[in-house]
Amino acid sequence: MDSVQKDEIALKILRELLQYRRRFPGGDTSIAEEEQRVTQVQLPRIRAFIENEQRIEFVLPAFPTKSPNTNKVIGAVPDMAERLSLIFLNSLCQRIQLYYPPGAHIVICSDGHVFGDLIRVSDEAINHYQREIEGLLHEVGATHLSVFNLGDVKGLAEHTDDYDLLRRLLVDGYAESEEAIKQQLMQDEQGLLLYRAITRFLYEDSQLPGYSGSNAALQKDAKQRACGVIQRSWAWGNLLAQHFPAAIRLSIHPQPVDSLKMGIHMMPTKDDWLTPWHGVAANVNGQFVLMKRKDAQSLDGELVEIRGTPSHYLIEQPQMA
Structure with a gap:
């Protein structure tokens, strides 16, 4: 394979990814301008794998645990939203292998235990969710995917009976102070968008059935936790980079x-921040899309069960003439 062919393959792989790129809403630059700048960063990194004839390795911090808010999700275990997402990721690697024989592999770096206490989901619930994800990988035949979590980190694995200690070790070894992170977030619009999005997730996840307090109290609490979630998330990213x-x-x-x-x-999905663990899969006239559970219900969605377990919603909408 000559240099030109290697460049062409690297660009083809990058274009596979760009089709699905999440964008910040309301940006001033065009998609073409953004993709040109993304290409400058990512193309040399992809090209390095091809130069060495290596399998392309991706890491994806994702699939932490389900949101506790039943206005957003069906339940606490993976459902059709996770199933379709894993199938998509595996098929992405399969498509790459069609024209780059060494192929590609995605390591799902499950981050539920990284901030479980801050999102107020128990470590037991996170363990159960992660076991279900691993079972789902086998069930759908996702041979191009694997899972890596906090308990797999060398030097930390012996502490999996104490996740609070694991989280402290992660922060001590890989995180900046919350104050330093807050200053970074306030420096530009994209940092503010991230902070607001995480605050919104935490606020929505706190709006549980039976809550009788004020929304203002929930909002204040969410703001206080948001910076800690970002601190842990960035610490996890630093660990993964290592x-x-x-x-x-x-x-x-x-x-x-x-x-x-x-x-x-x-x-x-129409929401650039929505994820499978904060939403539900809805089959709308034969096309699966991701939305919040309350939105599926507002469209008169019918809950579908598979083997007795809630899976997704079926929505029939009038076709446009």
Whole structure:
């Protein structure tokens, strides 16, 4: 394979990813301009794998645990939203292998235990969710995917009976102070968008059935926790960069165009921040899309069960003439 062919393959792989890139809403630059800048960052990294005839390795911090808010999700275990997302990720690698024989592999770096206490989901619930994800990988035949979590980190694995200690060790070893992170977030619009999005997730996840307090109290609490979630998330990213230094870094959030990370969608959705664990799969006239549970219900969605377990919604809408 000559140099021109290697360049063409690298660009083809990048274009596969760009089709699904998450963007910050309301940006001033065009998609073409953004993709040009993303290409400047990502193409040399992809090209390095091809130059060495290596399997392309991606890391994706994702699939932490289900949101506790039943206005957003069906339940606490993976459902059709996760199933379709894993199938998509595996098929992405399969498509790459069609024209690049060494292929591609995505390491799903499950981050539920990284901030479980801050999102107020128990470590037991996170363990159960992660076991179900691993079972789902086998069930759908996702041979191009694997899972890596906090308990797999060398030097930390012996502490999996104490996740609070694991989280402290992660922060001590890989995180900046919350104050330093807050200053970074306030420096540009994209940092503010991230902070607001995480605050919104935490606020919505706190609006549980039976809550009788004020929304203002929930909002204040969410703001206080948001910076800690971002601190832990960035610490996890720093750890992954150390463990997988050459890997192409994917994300489930929109990312700046000059970042080493690229946000990708795993399912069609109108919300650039929505994820399978904060929403439900809805089959709308034969096309699966991702939305919040309350939105599926407002469209008169019918809950579908598979083997007795709630899976997704079926929505029939009038076709346009």
